[in-house]
Amino acid sequence: MKKHVIKIAESAFVAAMLTLSACEDFLDRPTEDSFTVSDYFQNDEQCLSAVNTLYASPWNDYLRGYLNIGDILSGNYFMGADDSFQTMTVNSANPAITQASASLWDVIAHANTTIQYLEEANGSTTEAIRNQCIGECLVMKSMAYFMLVRTWGAVPIIHKTDEIVASGSSFNLEKATEANVYDYIINTLSRAMELLPKKIGNKDGRIDYYSAEGLLAKVYLQAAGVGGTLKQSVLDKAKEHAQNVIENSGRTLYPDYPDIFRYTTGAYNPEGLITLHWKVSKRWTINNWAWSDWCAAIFVGTGYGWGEWRGVTLDLQKIFNVDPTDVNSIYASAYSYMKDASKVRKVADYAIQNNSNADTRRQTTMIMYGDYYPLWWRNQGGFLATEDNAYNICNGYAGSDATTTVFSSPTGAQIGKYLFGNKEDHFAETGDYVDKMQAGIHQHLLRLSDIYLVYTEATMAASSSGASRSTSDVKYYNEVRKRAHAEEVSSVTLPELINERRRELSFEGDNWYDYVRLADYDLETAKSLIFAQNRGYYSSDLLKSVYGVEGKTGTPVLNEATLDKVITDDNGKAFRLPFPQTDVAANPNLNAKDGVEYDFSGVDYYNPDLFKNL
């Protein structure tokens, strides 16, 4: 009996020990349904796909930021009379700015982490691809920093995310001065240029040497006035790099402006320098949903957009020489429009006129009464913006009686840029059906025509004040205008150049920074340009009185709204947004007004001659 007990106890013990000795394997359970990072970065394809992420997902939360910051603050878009971006009363608790900044910081964190693993990558990876990948990360990171510094001014520099997290200093970081941040961006882009290949054209849609250099030119231009006075030496740098990109990048202005914003012709367009490549996906953050904010409810499919009661500002319309209360001005500015406002309901029955000398950017940028778009709703013969319920953007309330509703844009124009038509159009262009807040339309962060305009601005002498800066080096400026069928000029002043940038780049999230740039060295001129804008809207029906639509009532009443203040950050600095409150609460160091000098000793590629010593 006893023997048995011992035997059984023994075998139990042996079994237990066996279990334990095998248990280190039994206990080792890394992620099983996806590659762990330590198993990744084994070949060039894996390196590239790790970088591909930076061309979409981390930027997703910034999609609304483009509109709010880039275009509402700059007076391109009317969001509603009470909107805080519209009235420039954004405070630090505004969730929209927290969300926008978080997205840019996500880009930086992902770029840093990806670089960290790329630097350690071995396996069958090649040096050329590793370098290219690191270069792409550096450019994306620079782009995010460029957005941050222009929007918020001084911000912390997160050179290596893992080191800061490991050192536990995340909560005590100081803001670096604006000049430091620009210096950091310039150095980072210069480093990227050492790593990136020079390629011809833009068939693969990826960042290359010239993407970095184009951005560098734009950064130099923006940085030239930081500190209060324009530095000629910095402007010269901007001009030099812009010229190099224009002349050597192999990229060209695309002949048809509207096609830059259409997927088949635009996503891998020879004009693209930095482009985000969104795609329809059920997985959130891979889709482009920015259009939902400005597209009318029934345009793509009911419930896909909520852009009614918003619209392109009267001010932006004005610089295109168009007035919503003057039908003829609309027809004159459209490249494709209906001949008369007859009551015919079928698009195919309309006589469509083509206007070969209209500025193609007007109708690309905004949809107005009578505009005709052959590539939208192509399964129904094209899209015509009229009062007709079934075929227009003018009626925001599908399902209710068309005759009792008013023109759904209170400014008479809605954004047309980056719209793609209906589901079938989206399928024809991309091969995917659009879904609610899910489109695969690309988005340009930097285009060649922008560099043309950067060049032009950089040739304006630093010595004169903002309002009187001008240049007659208008060769590239005229290239941009010619492409859009606009008249050539012999010289251009800075305020006119800012308007040209609005015509060319509105709703690409950039125009606000033109005012920021000017305000840095000439606050008063910048203010006066903003104050002169008409940010108003019509509070009654445009359809009846202007377009003669039957059954409509009322006469339009203009509610003129101009600003008497510009936005300031928490420290009173004009043309800067307040730093998001959640961070300031966690790290009081961020209250420091202008930031502190950044210690560049940890940045191994830092060269003070690139900016600081200029």
Next chain:
Amino acid sequence: MERFQKNCFLKSLLLIFALVMFSASAFAQKSVTGKVVDEHGEGLPGVNVVEKGTTNGTITDIDGIYHLNVKDDASIIFSFIGYDDVELATAGGTTFNVTMKESTQEIDEVVVVGYGTMKKSDVSGSSITMKAEDMEGFVGSGVDQVLQGKAAGVQVTANSGQPGGGMNVSIRGNGTLSLKNSQPLYVVDGVPIQNVSQTGHEVGLGDALGNGNGTFSGLSNLNPDDIESMEILKDASATAIYGSRAANGVVLITTKKGKKGKANFNYIGTYGIATQPTKLELMNLQEFARYNVALYQESTSSSQPQESYYDYTILGKGVDWQDAIYRTANMQTHQLSASGGTDNVRYYISAGYYDQEGTMYGSDYKRFSTRVNLDANLTPWLKVGTNTSFAKSEDNLGLTNSVDGVLSQAYRMLPDVPVYTIDGDYSADSREGAASKPNPLWKAKNEENKLKRYDLVSNLWSEIKFMEGLTLRTEYSTDYLWSNAYHFEPSANYDGYVNNNNSIRWQSNNSLYWEIKNYITYTKTFFDVHNITAMFGQETSKSTWEYLAAESSALESNDIHSPQLGSNQTIGSGFGSGSRVSLFGRFFYNYDGKYNLTYTYRRDASSNFGPQNRWGNFHSVSASWNAHKEEFFKSIENIVSTARLRIGWGQVGNDNIGSYKWGASGKADFNDLGATYQITNIPNEFISWETQESWNLGFDFGFKRDRFNLILDFYNKTSKDMLMEMQLPTYMGTQGNKSQILNAPSGNFGEINNKGIEITINTVNIDKKGLKWTTDLSFSRNINKLKSLSGSGNSSFYGHGQWDADVVSITKEGEALYQFFGYNVIGVYESMDDLVNSPRDISLSVGRDGLWVGDLKYEDVDKDGKIDENDMTVIGNPFPKFTCGLTNTVTYKGFEFSLFITSSYGNDVLNYNAIDLTAMNSLWQNQLKDVEDRAILKPIDESKVYPAEGITVQYPVQNKETGDITYIDKTVSNWYDDPTNIQVANKGGKMPRAITGDPANNQRISSRYIEDGSYIKIKTLSLAYNIPQMYTKKLKLDAVKVYASVSNLYTFSKYKGLDPEIGTSATSDYVIGLDNGRYPAPRIVTFGLNVSF
């Protein structure tokens, strides 16, 4: 083995022989008889009457009469459960009437302690037992609900009143900072329950339940009617045997087992009617119209009210949308069980059905469950058995909680929108200037969020008895859980509300958990007084999970919910596994029933940690002294019947952080450039156990032969190196949308201390002539404090409301956990003088569309003369100062009446739902009636005339850097724009003015939304009647009980929301007590029938 069997066989033969011989040697016999009565003289049926030292015996009949043939000089023993045994000698007589006394000494019941059982009087740790009787009359789907208010130190709050909804259970405070890791370990017959609390994300419903909201309970798969007893282990000396998983306490659940005897059938059936007892006080149509017009006039709104609103007196009351979405709901439960056994085999089998409708349309919960508990003696030394249960359940979850939920939408719906149009279709709210809103009732009935679960839990065990006192128990347990989650969003086109695109998601999950354990127990008594029990064992477990999801949109119709019928089809999948390996042991020593000493040890390894940090060791020691067994106590035995002192110390751990945080993961996907691979987290190779150390000091007293019992426990526990994800500032790139961020590293940070006192009092107030009144009171007080956040880099952790940007709570070093955080409202700016002379938010311009008279005035906490984020402060504490549970039971002649009250005192609630419902910033949302108390502006000088061209006044302008006010000339043409002629009419209020757009951000989190959440709740009131046996016998039934009960009868509270009992927020890990429009608990009237036959 063969010889072993043979030996045993021979031994058994010998024993039988001896017995036979003994019987044969019996000589002179006589017949004895008599009546057995209780203290009240009532005959006691069913009493065992046995001749001492023999198997010769009988039981008393219905009147308590017995007849037995015994030896002449025999002694007979009378025994009956709940009564003291009586022994008497029969020499010299044949009639013996016996009065039996109810036991005053607690029967030394055996309690489950984890990997074994112990006599209750030997247990030194702190634990609470709940028996099946304690749960009678209970209405609900899950065992966690049973615990509420019944056990001191166990705080149970409902996360939702939805059928099948989860509870937040915290034992002795929150042991860890991350709330989702703080639920206790539940062990059913030795098998740990998996997925105690799951969120919509975890099963594949994504945000369909509202941004991570909506938890449902894994415990609801266990039928409460199958439970025999529950043991709640509270302190570390009791829980340490569960080592790495015990940091939040352990609940051991034992299900019913068969007993030797004839088959006993039992049926329990209930039928209940549930109603919604409370509603929010929203404005009716008249009130809304008046408010709406006023809002238009008081603010700068550009859209106008409906014409009809101007003369509100001709309007009716409109639609009460709360009435529209609630219903009177039915529930029913049925359970049939059979139990019994022979000498060698015992069985308990049951089948149960539970069906509860929610009081909100579109929500319900159904469960079908079965259980088989078997055990058999195969040989005298080998026992085997199984406990196997299967449950199938179906939850219709709806979208009930959260801001987008049906409830929240119904609150906001305007009272002039009818529920149905004249044609009988659903109506919607479509009007100019606002996006069309769907009908909440339509939403409730048509949006599908369904969860089906199938859960098979099986435990197979064997017990080998090597010799007296030495056994080896081997258990193999599995928990196989399949679940399917369905989400369907229908397309719609009614009354101006159009959604062209329906969409569907269907996710299939399955997970398998298994564990094998072997443990040897040795029990022996030396020299009569030295009792030892030693246990040593090993356990290995593994869990694997996988899921496959399909989704699509634009299905042709809403009729067939199959992802295959839609376009944009997407597949999702995932799988993974985790494992643990453990060694454990317990040594128990008892001296003469007086002194007890227990030592336990566990060594655990978890796959959640990296190779260097996998193993953790956990020790505990406890001791107790049964003072009442000492000689010197004999003299006061009649006064103090029990006196026990318990003291314990122990360590436990927590490994609940998710797998592979020690390495970096990535997720593969695609965008238009091609394949993508996104690194998803910053790794921390050092991540390891969270440990917790605790002390417990306890006293058990029984007075007056235990008619008055008092249990007192004091504890102090400290958790160190808490497992959580670092909360880094936005600029580290770890915040924002979860799908795009780089997740911050998880690690071991900080220290929390919980200390408290628990008091349990059980009294028998009256016990006379069949009338018995007992009272059970439990009282708990817990104080928690975050001692440090060392290693995390933070000095505080923030909790968020609905969105990441919105901070609602702070957990700061040196202070209590999860305190509400925001501005402290001290009033409103009642005049322009008040505004310019008080601290202000200097980021705002002074003006009607900025900061103006009637806006909220906050406390300048840092006294720097301006209001900014530095003035955010602690504005409330979600934890109660104490909680109480009180049960009174009166029984009289078959009647049982019981009243159960729970209460909580001193906890604050953040009425998050009220933010939107008192926003006063939109013409298109209904509001709480409270907004009638808002600051109403009026001119100081009513007669002041404003000509059309306006008049020039001194207008204050704020320097946004310094906050200095200067004055400029400005033309105004209305009193409400005139800073020199404006004031608040109703002074002294704390509610701001109404203005569209809310330019002064009066909606920021402030004390405006903090309310006292103290409550007294009449949880259950029940009346039962046991039909006398004289009637039941005729029906050939053993016992019949009928009862009626009301649960959630009434809540006394000052809280203005629906129910101050609010659990955790599933949106944020660091928020508790936030009411975001959750599903309120229904009032349920239940009728029940319990039959044994």
